[in-house]
Amino acid sequence: MYAGSMSDQVEFFRRNGYCVLPGVLSAAELQILNQALDADRQKHPALWMQRGEGGRFQSVSVLLTQPAFDLTLFHPGVLPLVRELMGEELCFEEHSVMVREALEGEPPAATWHRDTAHLPDHPLVLRNISAVFYLTNVDEGTHCFAVVPEDVEAKRKLPTDHDAVCGRELHGRAGTVILFNAGSCHAGVVKASARDRRTVHVYYGHRSQPFLSNFNIVPRRLTGHLDPQIRNLFSRPNLNTALVQENFP
């Protein structure tokens, strides 16, 4: 079930730079994605980068190996709101899947940061938006995503500080999606936890802006998708994807 109407979510996002969408993924979708994640870590361990932080593993390659993850790129419970917030120039930027493993003992300090700059001329000063899909339950006792709320007026001053005094931990059941302005200060907060936390991270941007990163190669089933609305999401490829398309027609 979604909390509130789309206009409530837009207003909350305007005042805070993020919003929480509970119950987006069904039990069946969660099962498919968790199984695909397990299969991928088993089959392609070399693609899961160990990124420190007490057991952070992340793959930017699952679009190549596990098409099940396509549903996180244009989920009907997420994409219409993303389009409403971003506008019609919306395009895909980046996709990754992360596991933060269970951890005994002292957790590392959170690394607060902003992923991108803001876009001064946009109504929400929103250059890039990120959707974080929780594939496992996230609560006080698990690793979690946390964000510093910031309203549009504050964002118009184009802040760059990493002040996390007011950081807010966002908890939710598996299937919850967090949408946040990637220019907001945020962190993964690691806890001493008996459970791992699994997430999918999708970034979107504007076609008129330079691409955000060069991590992914987007497969042809997406760049050539039969649905023009979906195909359009992939119409401003990053350099890796453009080179593959150009040199391997």
Ligand SMILES: O=C(O)CCC(=O)C(=O)O
């Ligand atoms: O682990 C998390 O929830 C946050 C990760 C993060 O900050 C990032 O990918 O930029």
